[in-house]
Amino acid sequence: MNQPLSNSQTRDAEALLHTYANPVALRRTGVQTIERGEGIRVFDQTGRPFIEAMSGLWCAGLGFGNAELAEAARIQMDRLPYYHLFGGKSHEPAVELAERVKALAPGRMSRVIFQSSGSEANETQVKLAWYYNNARGRPEKKKIISRVRGYHGVTIVAGSMTGLPYNHRDFDLPVDRILHADTPHHWKGAEPGESEPDYAARLARSLEDLIQREGPDTVAAFIAEPVMGAGGVIIPPEGYFPAIAEVCRRHDILMIADEVICGFGRTGQWFGSQTLGYEPDTISMAKQLTGGFLPLSAVAVNGDIAETVENHASAIGTFGHGFTYGGHPVAAAVGIRALDIYEREDIPAHVRAVAPRFAAHVDRLAAHLLVGEGRRLGLLGAFELAPDRSPEGFATPGKVGPKLQDELLARGVIARALGDTLALCPPMIITDGEIDELFAPFEAALDATHAWAKTEGHLP
Numbered sequence: 001m002n003q004p005l006s007n008s009q010t011r012d013a014e015a016l017l018h019t020y021a022n023p024v025a026l027r028r029t030g031v032q033t034i035e036r037g038e039g040i041r042v043f044d045q046t047g048r049p050f051i052e053a054m055s056g057l058w059c060a061g062l063g064f065g066n067a068e069l070a071e072a073a074r075i076q077m078d079r080l081p082y083y084h085l086f087g088g089k090s091h092e093p094a095v096e097l098a099e100r101v102k103a104l105a106p107g108r109m110s111r112v113i114f115q116s117s118g119s120e121a122n123e124t125q126v127k128l129a130w131y132y133n134n135a136r137g138r139p140e141k142k143k144i145i146s147r148v149r150g151y152h153g154v155t156i157v158a159g160s161m162t163g164l165p166y167n168h169r170d171f172d173l174p175v176d177r178i179l180h181a182d183t184p185h186h187w188k189g190a191e192p193g194e195s196e197p198d199y200a201a202r203l204a205r206s207l208e209d210l211i212q213r214e215g216p217d218t219v220a221a222f223i224a225e226p227v228m229g230a231g232g233v234i235i236p237p238e239g240y241f242p243a244i245a246e247v248c249r250r251h252d253i254l255m256i257a258d259e260v261i262c263g264f265g266r267t268g269q270w271f272g273s274q275t276l277g278y279e280p281d282t283i284s285m286a287k288q289l290t291g292g293f294l295p296l297s298a299v300a301v302n303g304d305i306a307e308t309v310e311n312h313a314s315a316i317g318t319f320g321h322g323f324t325y326g327g328h329p330v331a332a333a334v335g336i337r338a339l340d341i342y343e344r345e346d347i348p349a350h351v352r353a354v355a356p357r358f359a360a361h362v363d364r365l366a367a368h369l370l371v372g373e374g375r376r377l378g379l380l381g382a383f384e385l386a387p388d389r390s391p392e393g394f395a396t397p398g399k400v401g402p403k404l405q406d407e408l409l410a411r412g413v414i415a416r417a418l419g420d421t422l423a424l425c426p427p428m429i430i431t432d433g434e435i436d437e438l439f440a441p442f443e444a445a446l447d448a449t450h451a452w453a454k455t456e457g458h459l460p
């Protein structure tokens with residue numbers, strides 16, 4: 001039985017259409033309202049603390065309270081609260097942040113374009129890939145390959161590249177020219193006895209086959225998250241990206257790294273593509289670019305793309321793309337301060353230092369009867385729940401994962417069920433001791449979920 005809704009829950013239900021929620025169920029259960037944050041914790045309206053094991057939506061890498069970021073915003077608010085980058089106008093925070101991003105990013109990036117969200121960044125990526133190939137006299141080279149279970153946002157083209165059923169169904173997506181390659185998930189996709197490198201090589205052959213079927217001259221770009229996030233925290237098999245990159249290079253297909261989750265230290269290097277051993281042509285960044293404190297995203301492109309696009313735009317007369325809030329000065333000032341902190345505290349090194357503790361907990365709990373596979377890289381982790389450790393998963397999917405999420409919430413930890421996979425992405429400032437606190441209630445939550453799954457018939 002659900003409790004009657006509180007006044008604030010009723011007001012919420014009558015005012016908001018919540019994204020990524022079941023609207024009718026929410027009217028019954030009510031929302032959880034978060035009021036404030038501090039370090040790795042957020043507090044609800046009753047003052048109860050929760051460890052935020054997802055950094056909100058994979059973004060609050062510096063936690064939920066930071067006086068330096070607040071100060072950077074306040075100073076810029078007073079100095080110049082809004083300006084834009086259209087028609088030859090500029091401002092110092094955007095220039096400085098672009099210089100800093102270029103210097104940090106792998107792949108010899110030469111120009112940065114700012115937007116406000118990850119979806120806008122990826123939408124910009126596709127427009128650039130199309131523009132670039134028109135400029136090069138290759139108007140047929142337009143298809144974009146993303147992957148089943150990849151997540152790239154929800155606008156029309158970004159949502160089409162996202163390879164998840166909920167994001168397509170009844171939104172009339174995907175649009176044409178967007179193709180989906182295999183999910184690189186060894187546990188689910190490998191043949192019995194197939195090693196990770198052999199599986200990676202097979203995925204590269206499968207990509208080659210897809211490109212040949214479509215015609216290499218029709219394929220513009222391959223977009224991928226170094227580690228898939230919202231699709232279930234899927235870490236690619238050893239050798240995957242180098243093998244995929246070889247195929248893309250051979251067919252003059254741009255490699256777009258969607259670093260919206262993996263960027264700025266999450267995997268233990270500045271960018272996930274560095275951890276996974278490849279060099280992209282362009283990079284999408286967002287989320288941790290400002291520690292999630294303000295909306296800001298960036299696309300960085302290499303010199304060849306920048307030069308081709310700039311020359312083509314000059315011939316046309318203008319580069320007809322841009323967002324009113326792209327590179328917003330307050331967001332850019334916060335981004336600069338976030339980079340100061342990442343550099344001063346050496347956040348990638350901190351992630352590398354605490355990752356073994358995080359990994360030890362994931363590996364220990366992966367032995368639980370309810371867990372099919374435990375996954376982790378840097379401070380990204382997941383438990384994929386399954387009956388009898390079977391990669392096939394539950395007969396009725398999407399029930400057991402949310403139950404574990406609820407059991408953890410009841411014990412003071414906010415994690416996120418992505419179907420039957422429970423994802424973890426704690427603030428990157430987390431300490432060894434706080435990692436122990438985060439995992440402390442897991443055993444009991446898994447046991448309670450296991451018992452419930454048996455009663456409900458999800459387990460034999």
Ligand SMILES: Cc1ncc(COP(=O)(O)O)c(C=O)c1O
Pocket residue numbers: 057058116117118119120122151152153154225229230258259260261286
């Ligand atoms: C890898 C990746 N790309 C793009 C996006 C979309 O970002 P936004 O929600 O800011 O549009 C997300 C959001 O979670 C993401 O994880």
